[in-house]
Amino acid sequence: xxxxxxxxxxxxxxxxxxxxxxxxxxNENVVAIGHKSKPSEKLMEGPCDxxxxxxxxxxEGKIKEHGIDTLYHLVSILSASGEKNPxxxxxxxxxxxxxxxxxxxxxxxERIIMPSSIAAFGPETPRDNTPNETIQRPTTMYGVTKVxxxxxxxxxxxxxxxxxxxxxxxxxxxSEALPGxxxxxYAVEIYYEALKKKSYTxxxxxxxxxxxxxxxxxxxxxxDLAQAPISKLKHHCDFNVNAMSFSxxxxxxxxxxxxxxxxxxxKPDFRQxxxxxxxxxxxxxxxxxxxxxxxxxxxxSMTKDMLEKLAxxxx
Numbered sequence: 001x002x003x004x005x006x007x008x009x010x011x012x013x014x015x016x017x018x019x020x021x022x023x024x025x026x027n028e029n030v031v032a033i034g035h036k037s038k039p040s041e042k043l044m045e046g047p048c049d050x051x052x053x054x055x056x057x058x059x060e061g062k063i064k065e066h067g068i069d070t071l072y073h074l075v076s077i078l079s080a081s082g083e084k085n086p087x088x089x090x091x092x093x094x095x096x097x098x099x100x101x102x103x104x105x106x107x108x109x110e111r112i113i114m115p116s117s118i119a120a121f122g123p124e125t126p127r128d129n130t131p132n133e134t135i136q137r138p139t140t141m142y143g144v145t146k147v148x149x150x151x152x153x154x155x156x157x158x159x160x161x162x163x164x165x166x167x168x169x170x171x172x173x174x175s176e177a178l179p180g181x182x183x184x185x186y187a188v189e190i191y192y193e194a195l196k197k198k199s200y201t202x203x204x205x206x207x208x209x210x211x212x213x214x215x216x217x218x219x220x221x222x223x224d225l226a227q228a229p230i231s232k233l234k235h236h237c238d239f240n241v242n243a244m245s246f247s248x249x250x251x252x253x254x255x256x257x258x259x260x261x262x263x264x265x266x267k268p269d270f271r272q273x274x275x276x277x278x279x280x281x282x283x284x285x286x287x288x289x290x291x292x293x294x295x296x297x298x299x300x301s302m303t304k305d306m307l308e309k310l311a312x313x314x315x
Contacts, residue, residue, distance in 0.1 A: 002025055004031065004069075005062070005066060005068040006021065006030065006071075011037075012177040013222075014034075016174060016176050030046055030047075031048070033049050035051070053073075053092065053099060054099065056099040071100060071111070071112045072113045076092065076115075078182040083142075093149065104156070104162050110163065113165050113166065113222060115167060115168075116238065118279055118282065119146050120150060120168060121134070121138060127278075129282070130280075132283060132287075140277075150166060157237070163230060164236060167238075167240075170211035170241070172184070172213055173306065174188060175305070175310055183271045183275050186248060187210075190264070191306045194307070195259070195307065195311060198262050204268055205268050206247060210245065213241070213295065214243065232290055234290060235286060239293075240287060243295035244297070248264065251299065254303040259307070
């Protein structure tokens with residue numbers, strides 16, 4: 001039986017990954033680790049704890065205390081927030097990851113899963129159907145830490161034999177957790193505002209295409225990768241995964257099919273430059289080939305499900 005720890009567990013992905021893991025492995029076998037924010041009632045149904053991942057001694061102490069063998073290291077300062085405080089982004093994203101990998105090597109841990117992001121790409125990267133192996137010259141501190149994280153994870157696998165795995169998430173859309181300071185936050189906010197106000201002001205241009213994924217597919221992707229036989233993996237920390245690509249205008253049109261009176265306007269801010277440096281779509285054939293990745297949701301089915309779930313939530 002695996003004993004799992006999830007750092008960044010109170011954030012957008014973690015707050016839904018923890019219940020999914022607990023459903024599979026049992027409540028007591030998945031420890032949710034946060035830092036500043038408080039866990040939801042749902043997370044409190046199993047073990048929760050707090051630690052600063054940049055404090056290696058404290059971090060290692062919590063892993064030993066809970067008898068952990070598998071670490072999902074999600075904690076991260078995201079793109080827009082990272083540009084406001086790049087020093088904090090470097091400290092949390094890089095020093096926290098280095099501590100996780102060192103602890104994993106020393107104990108050792110059986111497996112570490114560490115998500116990357118489309119932010120690992122940059123303006124020189126081919127933006128349409130971005131290859132798995134391509135130029136990576138990001139223009140944000142978040143992106144820099146994600147490229148370095150991919151390289152570091154691959155290094156620990158090759159140098160020390162530590163089973164480290166990672167995938168490059170696109171923008172993730174969730175009906176449960178609010179976004180946490182990323183450039184793709186608009187794609188979540190738009191649904192809330194459509195239901196509450198029947199209008200939304202988008203901080204990106206109407207024709208800005210970005211790859212996106214609905215949270216149920218994101219959970220499936222990270223859990224499927226974690227369970228894949230290592231003998232099948234030729235890559236380790238740098239898998240593209242894709243589900244759909246759309247623009248704010250297309251997302252608004254999908255909402256209008258359910259809320260005809262919905263209106264959208266556009267006031268691009270500093271996040272437009274970040275979005276313009278990222279891919280429009282991803283080639284995820286490597287993930288499909290090596291561990292059978294396949295998404296379930298497209299824009300239409302996601303919009304229908306999001307509006308239904310949020311309508312119940314915000315009554």
